Amino acid sequence: MAPDAGVVFIGRIHTPWQRRADCPRNVLRAREAGGTAILELDPIYRPGLHRLEAFSHVIVLYWMDEAERDVMVQYPRHAEGPRGVFSIRSPARPNPIAFSVAAIIAIEAEHGLVEVEQLDCRNGTPLIDIKPYFSTIDSVPDARIP
Template sequence: MAAGDLGPADGPALRVIGRARTPWGPEDCPKNIHRARERGAPAILEIDPVFAPALSGLAVGQPVIVLYWMDRARRDLLVQAPRHVDGPRGTFALRSPNRPNTISQSTVTITALDLRAGSVTVDALDCFDGTPLLDIKPWLASVDLPPGTAD
């Protein structure tokens, strides 16, 4: 179900920090990070040189959360009926890229790091080649696991 015109996208402005380099296009992109890992194709996070100093302190083997903008996804779907669930669900109850703000995230592992080139290789990513990157954050069990969950 489409929402029609949701009005202007007022609010905070986002800064693109780089682009994701993946082997995926519209015809073959995995539906989620689990499927991307199954295909065994690493991804490269190409960071704009102005943001390269922000990579300092990251390390190979470290898990990170990557936030990216699904720039080709629809922004007008409030209720969706994906094949893998029993009926229509609200967008906020799904991990679909089609949402009011097409921000997606994946928790991935750094497999290579080149600080001078502003390049971070990760184990996988489930987005089209050239997808805009919004942020990279360290994944920390002490912060990112829900309360009462063992790591």
Template sequence: MSGRGTLRPGEQRLPAPLVGDVSVSFIGHIESPWSHEDCPKNLGAARARGGAGALHLRPELVPALDGLAPGMAVVLLYWMSDAPRDLLRQAPSHKPEGAGTFALRSPARPNPIGLGVVTITYMDSARGWIQVDAIDAVNGTPLIDIKPFIRGVDNPARGS
């Protein structure tokens, strides 16, 4: 990911920031072992490094956990607030020829929303605390949503 000031060869920035009229309320935050300097690039790397995490929900949202349980896979959406929001094309080290932002999983995007499919390993529903098997977000990252992963619905059709 390029810093805000320097572009790699082949990268392109958005000429002006996008402005919208939608607001998002964070439901809690993510606790992780990661800082900006050592955060894994994806959940596979986080799992390989033993990067379990925890989700801390706002107290008024605790009843929304009803139906979740250890062993379930869930989809997390989180806000990567420090990521650049103006890159249209990127040249990450694993893809030096570059690609458009929407063809990459980089946090640098117009809306820096992270997505991860994780497994719940422990829950304290009374406290609004969920432990997950891995997370690729820095400690303190705002949590947007938790959704159940439904294998028959969330897997793309063959050939897609």
């Protein structure tokens, strides 16, 4: 398929996992393993960190660049039977975009570094975006899940 649009990576994510096979299966497992992740922004995007320190949490969007992109039905371990890609959180999908809500640990804006709670990706994963988390907008306490 021809792409409909382009994505600009704004930096890279640094985690302890060097290979995809080493990565935890999800962000909860990553946080159980301990440590933190570092979001490193390219110099041109560093001014975008201005006033981020006012927030306790961010939404981190990242590109799972080693994920399969042509799998539409999967058999997840946690579910009975097959599931369509849009009903699960697997990185194998047409656009392998992952996201996590993470607490900010520290910010070094002049160096383009944001330290956050651990993430479930390999070291060097492309960073797509950072957005402030708003509990009044982003939380849905009565959301239904199977």
